[in-house]
Amino acid sequence: MAIIARSIGKRLGEPPSDILSGVSMEVRDREFLSITGRSGSGKSTLLYLLSSLDTVSSGAVEIDGQDLGAMSPEELCFFRNRQVGFVFQFHYLLSELSAIENVLMPARKAGEEETRRAYAFNLLEEFGLAGKSDRLPRELSGGELQRLAIARSLIMRPKYLFADEPTGSLDTANGELVVGILRRINQRDGTTVLMVTHDSGFAAAADRQIRLADGRLGEADTSVGASANGRTDRSVAPHDRGGSL
Amino acid sequence: MIFLAVRYLVARRRQTLLMLLGVFFGSAAFVLISGVMLGFRGYLVNQLINTSGHIHIAAREEFLTDHSLDASFYGPLARVFWRVPPSGRKDSAMIEQPQAWYQRLKADPRVVAFSPQLTAGVLFSKGKATATATLIGCDPEQQVRVTTIGDYVTAGRFQDVAAGGGRLALGEELRRKLGVNVGQDVRVSLGPAGGVVPFRVAAVFTTGNRLLDELSYGALADVQKVNGTPNQVNEIVVRLADHALSAQVATTWAALSPEKVESWDQRNAYIFDVFKIQDTVRYSSIGAVMIVAAFGIYNVLAMTVMQKRRDIAILRSMGYSTRDIVVLFLSQGLLLGLSGTSLGLLAGYVISFYLETIRLNAGPIESGIAHILVSRDPSIYLQAAALAFAAASIASILPARAAGRLPPIEIIRAGAE
Numbered sequence: 082m083a084i085i086a087r088s089i090g091k092r093l094g095e096p097p098s099d100i101l102s103g104v105s106m107e108v109r110d111r112e113f114l115s116i117t118g119r120s121g122s123g124k125s126t127l128l129y130l131l132s133s134l135d136t137v138s139s140g141a142v143e144i145d146g147q148d149l150g151a152m153s154p155e156e157l158c159f160f161r162n163r164q165v166g167f168v169f170q171f172h173y174l175l176s177e178l179s180a181i182e183n184v185l186m187p188a189r190k191a192g193e194e195e196t197r198r199a200y201a202f203n204l205l206e207e208f209g210l211a212g213k214s215d216r217l218p219r220e221l222s223g224g225e226l227q228r229l230a231i232a233r234s235l236i237m238r239p240k241y242l243f244a245d246e247p248t249g250s251l252d253t254a255n256g257e258l259v260v261g262i263l264r265r266i267n268q269r270d271g272t273t274v275l276m277v278t279h280d281s282g283f284a285a286a287a288d289r290q291i292r293l294a295d296g297r298l299g300e301a302d303t304s305v306g307a308s309a310n311g312r313t314d315r316s317v318a319p320h321d322r323g324g325s326l
Numbered sequence: 327m328i329f330l331a332v333r334y335l336v337a338r339r340r341q342t343l344l345m346l347l348g349v350f351f352g353s354a355a356f357v358l359i360s361g362v363m364l365g366f367r368g369y370l371v372n373q374l375i376n377t378s379g380h381i382h383i384a385a386r387e388e389f390l391t392d393h394s395l396d397a398s399f400y401g402p403l404a405r406v407f408w409r410v411p412p413s414g415r416k417d418s419a420m421i422e423q424p425q426a427w428y429q430r431l432k433a434d435p436r437v438v439a440f441s442p443q444l445t446a447g448v449l450f451s452k453g454k455a456t457a458t459a460t461l462i463g464c465d466p467e468q469q470v471r472v473t474t475i476g477d478y479v480t481a482g483r484f485q486d487v488a489a490g491g492g493r494l495a496l497g498e499e500l501r502r503k504l505g506v507n508v509g510q511d512v513r514v515s516l517g518p519a520g521g522v523v524p525f526r527v528a529a530v531f532t533t534g535n536r537l538l539d540e541l542s543y544g545a546l547a548d549v550q551k552v553n554g555t556p557n558q559v560n561e562i563v564v565r566l567a568d569h570a571l572s573a574q575v576a577t578t579w580a581a582l583s584p585e586k587v588e589s590w591d592q593r594n595a596y597i598f599d600v601f602k603i604q605d606t607v608r609y610s611s612i613g614a615v616m617i618v619a620a621f622g623i624y625n626v627l628a629m630t631v632m633q634k635r636r637d638i639a640i641l642r643s644m645g646y647s648t649r650d651i652v653v654l655f656l657s658q659g660l661l662l663g664l665s666g667t668s669l670g671l672l673a674g675y676v677i678s679f680y681l682e683t684i685r686l687n688a689g690p691i692e693s694g695i696a697h698i699l700v701s702r703d704p705s706i707y708l709q710a711a712a713l714a715f716a717a718a719s720i721a722s723i724l725p726a727r728a729a730g731r732l733p734p735i736e737i738i739r740a741g742a743e
């Protein structure tokens with residue numbers, strides 16, 4: 082089972098313009114896939130379409146054999162709650178809730194707040210947030226917030242993790258930390274990870290890369306450090322199997 | 327979701343407090359204003375029902391018109407032009423066949439008791455003090471069954487009016503005007519020129535209602551003699567088992583007889599008009615307070631929805647449904663409504679006891695109560711709760727629905743830019 086996109090397109094705006102068109106691709110289970118491309122090339126749009134947050138204008142997305150377009154709102158909610166985790170460029174934490182409460186929000190929806198509490202503390206500890214569980218978001222640093230957001234996305238042990246520029250608002254060190262975490266949960270827990278990034282160095286941490294250009298799929302499986310962003314000189318996190326495909 | 331709603335409310339303490347105050351004042355004001363109005367109203371109605379009887383049967387007063395005497399003078403076919411048209415009132419305003427009434431009333435199972443009366447306007451004098459007043463001739467035994475006048479007797483015994491001839495019960499106001507006490511004599515005449523009859527004061531009553539306290543009661547036969555109308559009565563007062571039936575019964579009787587038959591509420595219809603006006607004022611002023619409170623809630627919630635767009639988006643991405651989002655914002659309004667209302671009702675309840683300790687200057691009607699009466703009828707509290715809660719929920723349903731409709735993807739897309 083996997084995520085399969087069949088010639089999907091997205092039209093947006095007034096007058097409508099094709100932001101994405103004719104994208105066909107497959108995300109295999111347990112894969113760590115990165116999506117790269119210039120700003121405005123449609124990376125975020127593609128991620129939202131693949132992750133059920135947005136609806137396609139043409140084509141179809143199928144997840145585990147189910148057509149997203151045919152799912153009811155209830156099924157979508159259940160699917161997002163149980164199978165999907167999201168990490169965004171901005172952490173989107175609830176400012177009124179403490180760190181641990183934020184992490185447990187998806188579990189609260191599922192009615193499993195108590196049973197997952199221990200796991201939530203494990204995650205906090207793993208991400209270097211031990212002892213900060215009762216802090217409010219405004220009492221944490223940017224890197225801590227993003228790690229907290231990742232902890233929240235993992236609390237339900239989702240099958241899929243979608244990350245839209247998770248390192249976008251972080252400095253290099255924190256960015257590396259975050260990509261390392263994504264890499265680790267992919268390898269250790271078998272979580273399928275889709276990460277959008279415009280940093281080719283981080284993209285190289287993935288098993289496979291997809292490149293978007295003007296809303297279309299460019300050449301896939303680009304190798305690390307081809308041309309982009311002047312980051313070619315730096316290698317990123319210990320990514321042992323740089324491009325295993 | 328209520329957990330998060332509470333957190334939102336707590337995080338915006340000042341706004342929450344303001345919204346709460348709106349509902350609080352609205353419901354407290356409703357409870358107090360209604361309580362005072364209905365308290366006094368209840369007192370008034372109770373007095374109307376009990377001190378003057380449920381139904382009055384009275385001779386119809388007939389006024390002469392230009393042509394009402396034509397037939398009797400010139401036959402039915404005559405066309406008469408009067409140089410000075412007849413005018414005035416038919417003199418004998420008496421019930422024509424009281425015996426027929428007595429039989430009908432005795433046979434009617436709804437009637438508990440009835441008391442035939444003869445009412446006369448008389449002049450009282452005691453030494454140099456004089457006072458004109460209404461003297462009601464009645465059978466005291468029946469009168470105390472029909473009205474509560476016996477309960478208000480402060481000196482003597484009302485029934486003693488019947489013991490022997492020439493005895494009176496005076497209202498407190500009248501007694502004061504004449505300066506007499508129980509056991510003393512007063513003189514009664516139909517007017518300055520009429521013959522004078524001595525009466526002895528057998529009882530004094532104080533109802534607290536100045537109009538009633540200016541009345542006097544005597545034995546029916548005595549008053550008939552003073553008035554020069556033996557065996558006649560001009561009014562029959564009836565008590566029913568259920569006072570709520572009064573208007574209905576009075577209307578059917580009125581259709582059957584030449585007499586004027588009126589229930590206590592028909593006789594005092596103007597008071598009910600006043601009640602209606604009071605209610606309009608009460609509901610519209612409280613309504614205004616509630617509308618202001620509702621607008622407060624609406625504004626703050628609508629603003630919160632805009633400020634919390636990102637929260638809404640992220641909650642949706644975690645699998646929270648449209649309904650969860652509606653509940654999140656609706657429950658903020660409902661929590662405010664619930665707590666504001668309960669605090670308001672509680673405050674209203676407590677303050678109502680304080681209000682009751684406020685003494686009144688004896689006015690024409692209130693002289694008997696001497697303090698504010700506040701009704702604590704549960705229906706007032708239910709109405710207040712319903713009104714305040716409705717205001718809060720209507721005010722929050724709109725922003726809540728708007729929040730539910732916000733498409734998370736657009737918020738996330740906008741947030742990423």
Ligand SMILES: Nc1ncnc2c1ncn2[C@@H]1O[C@H](COP(=O)(O)OP(=O)(O)OP(=O)(O)O)[C@@H](O)[C@H]1O
Pocket residue numbers: 093094095100118119120121122123124125126127279739742
């Ligand atoms: N609501 C909208 N209406 C019209 N056009 C839009 C709308 N939202 C985004 N776009 C356009 O769609 C294109 C793709 O946007 P998208 O966010 O997917 O790009 P991206 O690759 O994620 O860029 P970045 O790296 O800057 O995040 C952009 O050109 C953008 O201007």
Ligand SMILES: [Mg+2]
Pocket residue numbers: 124125126245246742
């Ligand atoms: Mg983007």
